[in-house]
Amino acid sequence: DSGVTQTPKHLITATGQRVTLRCSPRSGDLSVYWYQQSLDQGLQFLIQYYNGEERAKGNILERFSAQQFPDLHSELNLSSLELGDSALYFCASSGGLAGSMYEQYFGPGTRLTVT
């Protein structure tokens, strides 16, 4: 158990809809990262937040947005969903007092299916 929690575990929705994925980082970790994993693209970095502020952006679509709240949990919002958005979405955290800023620990993921 990495200490990173994600909800929900599975999500099935229709095209055009909007969903919110939630992540709680390991206790004390200040950075949260979101990654998308698909069969054709592999694991792709989407976005990083550090202590509530956006720190880095990767291959994140304009239809996607994220935020990190004062209690350090993060949400990834996916809107106007398309079939191609079906994937595993992972949250990772790093930067706790007991660990390295650079080592990222992954949650169990949310499997999104768009029908």
Next chain:
Amino acid sequence: GQQLNQSPQSMFIQEGEDVSMNCTSSSIFNTWLWYKQDPGEGPVLLIALYKAGELTSNGRLTAQFGITRKDSFLNISASIPSDVGIYFCAGQLRSNSGYALNFGKGTSLLVTP
């Protein structure tokens, strides 16, 4: 992100054999990390490497940070059935603009008893 080339794509070995896999990049990284992922689970961190030439072990696993900083290697000795899974390398630049990981496509390992 940076493109990482991970090889081999898959390996099918017998229990007790040693395994080697590697990852190369056209760009330099400051950190290399190796992860293992089981079906339906999140990647689990195995080893982190921070210096060129560094050799680090974690039980039967040994990883090395290449001298050119553009490659890394992972060896598994005396494989056992529970080593089955997908192994990913990840390179990290560690810049002021963040610590995003760039992943390879993975090496799928199958171990027969």
